[in-house]
Amino acid sequence: MERFLRDESETRALGLELAARARPGTVIALIGDLGTGKTTLTKAVAEGLGVAENITSPTFTIIKEYGSGRLPLYHFDLYRIGDAEELYALGFEEYFYGAGVTVVEWADRAAALLPQDALTLRLAYGRDDGERLVYTERTDDADAAL
Ligand SMILES: Nc1ncnc2c1ncn2[C@@H]1O[C@H](COP(=O)(O)OP(=O)(O)O)[C@@H](O)[C@H]1O
Ligand SMILES: [Mg+2]
Numbered sequence: 001m002e003r004f005l006r007d008e009s010e011t012r013a014l015g016l017e018l019a020a021r022a023r024p025g026t027v028i029a030l031i032g033d034l035g036t037g038k039t040t041l042t043k044a045v046a047e048g049l050g051v052a053e054n055i056t057s058p059t060f061t062i063i064k065e066y067g068s069g070r071l072p073l074y075h076f077d078l079y080r081i082g083d084a085e086e087l088y089a090l091g092f093e094e095y096f097y098g099a100g101v102t103v104v105e106w107a108d109r110a111a112a113l114l115p116q117d118a119l120t121l122r123l124a125y126g127r128d129d130g131e132r133l134v135y136t137e138r139t140d141d142a143d144a145a146l
Pocket of ligand 1 (some may be wrong): 005006007008009010011032033034035036037038039040041105129130131132
């Protein structure tokens with residue numbers, strides 16, 4: 001299943017929808033090249049959860065936690081992750097299987113560690129500058145999200 005995100009506002013709309021559906025333990029795994037909108041989408045999820053803090057990319061810290069929304073938000077950015085050991089050292093399981101909502105950028109770098117029921121969304125560039133494409137490869141819950 002796929003959906004065109006014709007401009008940033010459509011990416012934001014998807015993020016708000018995902019936030020509305022999010023439950024404790026929801027894990028949203030984002031896969032896609034630099035600039036395809038992973039952080040933009042994450043910011044909209046945060047907005048939808050009512051997170052008051054400014055969301056900044058946790059590229060160097062790997063994980064940032066925001067507690068001011070309807071549910072806690074755990075934002076991972078695995079761009080600079082070395083190996084799985086680093087994720088174990090961060091205690092990723094406490095987040096992935098915790099009471100909050102987890103969004104993971106560059107989730108393909110930890111594919112084997114993602115929960116079975118993670119919602120995996122792939123982002124890609126569209127036909128012009130402002131367009132992106134989001135798609136899923138499964139035909140279950142992940143599809144329903146689009
Ligand atoms: N449809 C769209 N959805 C999301 N971002 C878009 C879109 N069109 C253009 N952009 C731009 O693309 C960039 C996406 O950046 P970002 O969300 O940081 O990507 P990533 O985290 O995947 O590297 C932003 O500069 C944003 O303004
Ligand atoms: Mg990013």
